[in-house]
Amino acid sequence: MKRVLLVLLFCLKCFVGSSHGFSDEMYHRIFHEISSNNPQESSFKQLDSLLLTSSLNNFDRARIYNLKGLYHDLLHEPKVAVDQFNRSLKLLGDNDSWRCKVALNLSVTYVADHQFTKAATFLMQVEKRAEEMQDIALQTKVKEYYANLYFRQGDIKKALSQLERVVHSYESMKDTVKMSRLYNNLAVLYRNNSFYQQAIKFNMKSLELSSTKGDRLSVSQSYNNIGLNYEDLYYESNNMDYLQQAVDFYKEATKIKRAFPKVWNSALSNLIRVCRLMEDYEDSDRYFEELSESKRGSYMEVERVLREKMLFDLNCGHSIDAYRSLFRLDSIQRLIRDQQTADFEQMLKNQRDLFVSKKKEKEKALALTKEHNLRLMAENRHNRLKILFLLILIVLLVGGLLFVHYHKSIMHKKEQEKKDLKLTILRSQMNPHFIFNVLTAIQNSLLDDDPLRSAGYIARFSNLIRKNFDFTDKESISLSDDLDALVNYIETQKIRFGDLFDYHIHVGDEVKSDSVMVPPMLLQPLVENAIEHGLKKRKEKGLLRVEVDKKGSKLLFVVVDNGIGYRPSSSDGKKHALDVLKSRLTLPGYGDEKSFYIGLGEAGIGTEIRFLLTLNSDV
DSSP: OHHHHHHHHHHHHHHHOOOOOOOHHHHHHHHHHHHTTOOOHHHHHHHHHHHTOTTOOHHHHHHHHHHHHHHHHHTTOHHHHHHHHHHHHHHHTTOHHHHHHHHHHHHHHHHHTTOHHHHHHHHHHHHHHHHHHTOHHHHHHHHHHHHHHHHHHTOHHHHHHHHHHHHHHHHHHTOHHHHHHHHHHHHHHHHHTTOHHHHHHHHHHHHHHHHHHTOHHHHHHHHHHHHHHHHHHHHHHOOHHHHHHHHHHHHHHHHHHTTOTTSOOHHHHHHHHHHHHTTOHHHHHHHHHHHHHOSSSOHHHHHHHHHHHHHHHHHTTOHHHHHHHHHHHHHHHHHHHHHHHHHHHHHHHHHHHHHHHHHHHHHHHHHHHHHHHHHHHHHHHHHHHHHHHHHHHHHHHHHHHHHHHHHHHHHHHHHHHHHHHHHHHHHHHTOHHHHHHHHHHHHHHHHTTOHHHHHHHHHHHHHHHHHHHHHHTOSOEEHHHHHHHHHHHHHHHHHHHTTSEEEEEEEOTTOOTTTOEEOTTSSHHHHHHHIIIIITTOSSOEEEEEEEEEETTEEEEEEEEOSSOOOOOOOOSSOOHHHHHHHHHHTTSSOGGGGOEEEEOGGGOSEEEEEEEEOSSOO
């Protein structure tokens, strides 16, 4: 029973102890959406919903605020982003690792908003903590963020110095992803400062890493960047070899970009320009046609390239080509104006939609809060019902176990009582005085020299003994067998008493004595009492009457004698024949013991005993 209770308590704990949480998988999924510039609105609605739940711990809340800060920074909303990042920092407590991450994000937002002092303050805090923890990776990341700060301030030399130190650190850590990004950033800085050879060197390193990773878009971009540096070298030195190298790299970039139709092919516009410089007008026109027919670029880009082509044709005296370019330029400009008008109208529509959307979002937030509170109330109510149900189940189970245990003990007690009762019945039926008296009577008959009569007595007596033993092991016997045994018993008693009494046994017509089953030797103790305590002491000849009749669905048994009459005896602590009979009537559980009656016979003479017996067989 203890094991059952322990199992139920465990189930109760598991059943009720469910809670909501913010998983690492969800964090990384949304972080990837932001990193790839493709945040999903549904994801951030889900984050807002999670923030309304009371079961969320501070660490998960801090991570959600960090994601919301990155999201608003991507939307160029620095004030909102700063607020979200500060909320995250307040909840992180002593979690230094995450505090440093959020502080770096804050510094990037402040740099983008040109608040360089605040950005530097957070960078210095993270730098100090990284030195205390001796975290080389974090120290390197801080240097990279310093480089971004210097670049935005216009201090290119400091930015270059920081990035070169960062590159050496990432190269020692063999972090290829960050190395590729830094090589491109260094190349851009060197090109902006007219250090073209150094820029080409870092572009080549980035190209090598991108090729190793199989990143074709990055490879294309590296080819295009190298081409731009060689084109700048041509302008600086007027060396045609540089220009030819630029064309080769632009072609490689264009070839790869054609496999990505959704990406703008900037290498094509570079090829158009360079081919004009090399007076390769045929290729220049072919590339221009490819660019203008492609839907990969915007009208503004096409207009820029077309304007450059027209000016170049004018300078070279190609009037017809310049006129064609002017005509196409006019068409493109009309398309641009139409697009600008459509964009303006769309902007107005977006502003109206934004206003309506914010109003709806506010209403939705209120509805969500109300729904959340209702859900919490429903969950609490449901949890209480679950606990109540389980408690009722436990009580019922414990009650059932106790009932089974009680029932088993009662059944065991009844079985023991049956055994004790059988032994008592056997003892009462095999009364030693009765056996001694019968044997004495048989002995006297032998002394009277009447062997035939003695043999009959012995046969009757042995038959009585045998039936007594046979019946003791049976739960029930037919009424006819029981009455036969009773007649045998009375006749055996008459061996002792001779003509002291007569007897009469009556069975009602409605009683089927051959099919009716009764407990064995039910009447014998009563007949013995009638003879021993009633008729034996009578001076005149007595009469013993036994009657069996039907009364409803029961049998009525009556034992009457005209002896000296019933006198209640004082208790001596022993179980007598009447007590045994009452116990036998009690065992089946039909309440037959309540029908038991003993008292004076008719006209106050003798003793009358009667009782009812419920039967299972047809009467």
